[in-house]
Amino acid sequence: MGFFAVFFFTLVLAMAWKAYQRMLTPGSVPLRWLTRCLACAAAAYPLGVNGREVIDAAFTVGTAKVVQDVLVLGMTYTLLVFCLYSAADDGTAGRRVRRETVGFVGAAAVVVTAAFTAPDNSVLHSSFEDADMAAPHALAFYGTLGLYMLHTLTAAGVRTYRYARMSSGAAAAGLWTLTAGLAGMVLATGVRTGFLLVRAGGATVPHWMTTVSADLLVLSTPVFVLGVLWPGMCAGWAAWRLRVHHWRVYRRLEPLWRLLSSAYPDTVLPTLGRRGAFRYARRVIECRDGLIRIGPHLGTTSAVEAMAPGELALRLRQAIDDVHRGTVDPSRTEPLRITKYTGDEAEGVQHLVAVSQALQALPAGPR
Template identity: 35%
Template sequence: MITVVLFVGTVFVLILGWKTSQLIRAPHDAPLRAVTLCLASAAASFGLALSPAAKVIRSVGGAGAPRLVQNVFAFCMVFWLMCFYLYSATDPQRGRIRARWEALPLGLAILGTTLATIAAAGHDTGGDYGSVDMRVSAIAVFYLLADLYLVYALVMALRWTLRYVRASHRPLSVGLWLIASALGGIAAASAIRAALTLVRWHGGTAAPAVTKISGHLIAVAILLFLIGVGYPAVHARLSVMRLRRHRRSMYHRMHPLWSLLHEAYPQDALHRNRINPRGLLRWPRGVDRHYYRRAIECRDGLVRISPYLRQEELTGSSRSEPSADLLADRLCAALEAQAEGREAPYVAVAVAIPQEQGLDADVRQLVMLSDALDRRTSPTAQQEQRRKHYGSRRD
């Protein structure tokens, strides 16, 4: 049980910290503010229900105070969740008006549970839902008000969530389905507790198993809610990590082409004081920056050397290894011709242009050419060139 509590608490802290950092950067974003306050209220409700916090609150406010404080934050959690949908689905003005109207049942629920807690002060032992004496009318009214408001707010939020699910795509839709399952679970558990409260208030008994099931359902639903809120962000972060790992690989694969062109045109370097390439591994955001620079520098170098290349061989893209190998041979010959001071016979044109649009498609062409250069300068390729050279001399 302690492990589960620590895990849920850690997830709360991580997600709340992430949303808080986003809110600091965009303080006027109403939907983001509503989500952040929803998570903050949920975290407070969860944390204040733990034994150490409950003891402190009980010592200050009496036996029923921990229950009241925990439920007030639970009310705020579902209220801010509703506000998120109101702010997102309508224009800001209408969203604020609807949120003010929804604050009315929230205020009534808080006022009613507070008065019920005060009225039950002489009879409340501070027990949990399963052990408290529901024959005390004030305690029964407290739980009825709390559960009925939660059912109302959760059903409203669930309706909005399902509407958003139908209009969303992955990974957002997966997160919304998890949130919808959580909201449905908590609403069902609250409805069950409201029915059990009525039975116990009128002197009946409820099976302990049913009470435990409702409690476990709420615990699982809270975890599902947190996972649903965090899933799109985690998925996006993993996608970014995969993209950066791919770009890091492409960056290194462009090195043979870049080094050859950089040696010929060192003045085209976009950053003269280049950092150690190992810094790419330490600073993930630097991957994109160096990836863009290397691609641009390679393109600039190819445009500069293109007047020395045969123009009829540059009309298409080098999507296959043989064409890339041929272009690599022509490129090396062109660099030698330029180094010898020969006059360029052609005008500058683009080299190895991809059919697709975008930088990544462009980089794939550069990498194919760079791989061809790497094969050309590999020991096996050099041995093959020497064998052809000496064989021609014997002929």
């Protein structure tokens, strides 16, 4: 039960995250359908574990089973639509999606009708393992489920396999994982559909074979979901690491920023937001502006890269002290030479950090 709870919690978080991304990019059609796919999965999953009692208590016993099966059909349908929109333009994909929508509505209608019109509610009160597949309603119910899932999962799996072969990095890892999950679901669904036809003909299938196919279907579902989530998880991890890096640089630049802004408060940009990326960029810009302003008073014509961070830190503090005392020569306007880091943003920022840390290491002096 612990695994199922963790998996369900992951599904809900993934659906919420995709819904948030959809709010940020409302024009993304593939993202819209992927969000719907995860919503169907998140809604269907608890009904297969221990959430049936609530719905069955409010309606007829077996209603939760039908709702779950329709949601599973919706999950496979929305997954296929996501693949279609991801591979083609909206116009081309739209025609295929309309055909798939008709198929989904038809399959769902057959499933619901067969379940609620069966004599003595036999479909509602049975499961795949013990249903009488020779009965027309049971055959229509389980046969429609199996064939429709086999169609959508196979079509989505073929497209995912093609994308995986053309991809690299985190996207490829996610697509290959998704392909593996879909392959397991297709295999399990195909085997169970074959069992259905065998049982409809009057033969029997060993119970252990039915159990193995059901376990394969259950185990393939988390793999499928992991494949859907993997690229987003990798992107989120990379974004989190970048935010942490920006926060650390922001904090480490504080000694340099405080020194420069004390002499040139007009270099401090207005506060327009509290986002980490904005604060990081603003601090870097303010430190560079302050260096340019103080450059003519450093008493050297050397480029920044020619001075060790410790030497530059010492010259900066002396120059800032002169600015505070009003002893600087206003006629000096030679800018500080910065040549090496103009094309390498990361290296330039690291040099600023080194200077800032060198400032912090200097012994306190009179002001």
